[in-house]
Amino acid sequence: MLMHLSGSGNLSRSDICYTSGRFDATNFAMETKADEYDAIVAIGGDGTVNEVITGMMRGGVDLPLAIYTSGTVNDFATINELPNNASDFARMLSNPAYVTADCGKANDDYFLNVVAAGLLTDIAYKANNDVKTLIGPAAYWLSAIKDLPSLNRSFPVKITANGQTYEEDIIMFMISNTKSVGGFRGLMSKADITDGVLDMLVIKKMDPIDVVPLLGSLVIGEHINNDNVIYLQSDDIKIESGEHVVLDIDGEEGSSLPAQISCIKQAIKLIVPSKEEPL
Ligand SMILES: [Mg+2]
Numbered sequence: 001m002l003m004h005l006s007g008s009g010n011l012s013r014s015d016i017c018y019t020s021g022r023f024d025a026t027n028f029a030m031e032t033k034a035d036e037y038d039a040i041v042a043i044g045g046d047g048t049v050n051e052v053i054t055g056m057m058r059g060g061v062d063l064p065l066a067i068y069t070s071g072t073v074n075d076f077a078t079i080n081e082l083p084n085n086a087s088d089f090a091r092m093l094s095n096p097a098y099v100t101a102d103c104g105k106a107n108d109d110y111f112l113n114v115v116a117a118g119l120l121t122d123i124a125y126k127a128n129n130d131v132k133t134l135i136g137p138a139a140y141w142l143s144a145i146k147d148l149p150s151l152n153r154s155f156p157v158k159i160t161a162n163g164q165t166y167e168e169d170i171i172m173f174m175i176s177n178t179k180s181v182g183g184f185r186g187l188m189s190k191a192d193i194t195d196g197v198l199d200m201l202v203i204k205k206m207d208p209i210d211v212v213p214l215l216g217s218l219v220i221g222e223h224i225n226n227d228n229v230i231y232l233q234s235d236d237i238k239i240e241s242g243e244h245v246v247l248d249i250d251g252e253e254g255s256s257l258p259a260q261i262s263c264i265k266q267a268i269k270l271i272v273p274s275k276e277e278p279l
Contacts, residue, residue: 002028002052003041005093013037019048029055034063039093039271041066046113049076050250053268054110057103066093066271076113079180080193080272088273097274101193103267104177106247107255112268114181115261116248118155118172118203154205155243157257161200161234168230169205175237175261176201186221190233196265200237202230235263 002025004015015037017028025042029052032040040063042052049067056065068089069077076082080099083089104111154169174181175198176188191199206214206228217223224231240258247254 001025001043001048003043004032004037005039005041006037019044019051022047023051025051026055026058029053029061030059032056032059032061032063034061037063039064039066041068041093043068045069046076046251049112050110050252053103053112057105057110057264057267062269064096064098064269064271066096076178079178080270083273092271092273095274095276096271097276099194099270099272100266101268101270102177102196102198103264104175104198104261105264106175106249106259106261109247109249109254111177111250113178113250114174114176114248115250115254115259116172116174116181117245117257118170155241155245157202157245158238158240159200159202159230160238161232161236166202166230168202171203171205173200173202173239175199177263187218187223189221189224190231194266195233196263197233197235198237198261198263200230200232200234204228204230235265237261 001019002017004017006013017024019025019028025044025048029040032055040052040056040061042049042065046069049069052065055061056063066089067077067082069082069084077084083092101112104115106115154171156167156169157173159166159168159173174188176191177193177198179186179188179191181187188199188201201224203214210228214223214226214228217226223229238258238260245257247256247259
């Protein structure tokens with residue numbers, strides 16, 4: 001669902017667009033006339049939010065965006081402390097603060113949170129968040145990776161970023177705009193949504209004997225220094241592979257490699273809760 005708001009403070013007008021299929025929210029957002037409204041509100045799961053930012057970017061719609069998400073993983077809302085109940089959300093709209101967020105672009109698709117591919121992608125995103133909360137991220141990764149033969153399901157990549165080239169057999173990569181991916185806070189420990197660069201985490205194909213040390217380093221947040229991990233920050237990353245590899249873009253299936261992934265600096269003005277009390 002997507003809602004258009006206008007009326008500076010007292011919301012004299014709100015137009016609600018209900019989505020009934022894929023790309024409805026993209027089309028609604030893209031066709032929004034910025035001079036008629038004060039803000040767009042995206043209401044729905046991660047996929048809806050992605051569709052709304054896609055429409056805003058494609059249509060050049062320069063309006064503040066508020067996100068009310070019921071997404072299962074909901075990384076973006078969590079990390080940005082967005083309200084998850086109606087009364088707090090209404091309070092945020094009546095006393096807004098703003099963060100000018102970067103937007104990622106992967107080939108022709110936009111993303112607010114993450115682009116990923118490989119073995120652990122499904123585990124990281126599509127898993128039930130309650131399960132993760134219950135047993136903790138480390139235990140969750142452990143249960144996911146304990147099937148050691150699956151670590152052989154690697155694919156070759158050539159990654160070009162910051163003038164460097166990395167050619168590796170890998171089991172997964174993630175390129176994130178935010179710190180938290182798949183409910184795991186701190187997975188992308190250096191990520192900042194306003195710094196103009198995307199953070200990339202690559203896990204190389206490894207000897208099974210190296211898995212436990214990697215998990216250990218994940219637990220204490222030292223994984224970016226692990227020998228089987230590549231961690232980099234860049235505003236322009238090229239990824240190629242000799243195999244057919246499909247990208248997962250904000251939790252939805254996207255285009256395949258090769259991919260040109262870029263960071264569009266401070267592209268979206270997000271409405272966030274104000275730290276100050278209203279006057
Ligand atoms: Mg960043």
